[in-house]
Each structure stands twice: as C-alpha cells, then as structure tokens.
Amino acid sequence: MSEFLQELNFITDISVLESMRANLAGQAHSAELTWEARNLIYKKIQAIVNRLIRLEHI
Numbered sequence: 001m002s003e004f005l006q007e008l009n010f011i012t013d014i015s016v017l018e019s020m021r022a023n024l025a026g027q028a029h030s031a032e033l034t035w036e037a038r039n040l041i042y043k044k045i046q047a048i049v050n051r052l053i054r055l056e057h058i
Contacts, residue, residue, distance in 0.1 A: 004044060008051050017055075021048045 011017055027033075028041045 001040065001043065005047055008047055011051070012055065014052060014055060017048050017052050021045055021052075024048070 011020075024041050024045050028038055028045070033041075
C-alpha cells in the first residue's frame with residue numbers, strides 16, 4: 001500500500017485519478033474477492049479521493 005501511495009502522490013492529472021478510482025470501484029464488486037482484498041481496494045479508493053481533494057485545493 002505504501003508503494004501505491006508514493007506513486008499516487010506523483011499523479012497530478014485529475015482524469016487519470018478518476019479513471020483509477022472507477023477501475024478500482026468496478027473491481028470491488030467481484031464476488032471472488034476476499035474481505036481483505038476488498039478492504040485494500042476500498043483503502044486505495046479512499047487514498048485516490050483524498051488526492052483528488054488535495055489537488056482541488058491547490
């Protein structure tokens with residue numbers, strides 16, 4: 001997760017971040033996911049949303 005967060009901090013294109021968020025949200029609905037895998041996806045989505053909020057305030 002820390003590697004994901006580091007990479008996320010270098011992305012400044014809002015459309016890329018929105019695309020990443022949408023892709024992860026689509027993956028979260030998979031019936032094959034374990035609770036741990038789904039939780040990790042939700043944490044990544046939250047990190048993306050936080051990044052978007054920070055970029056909007058710049």
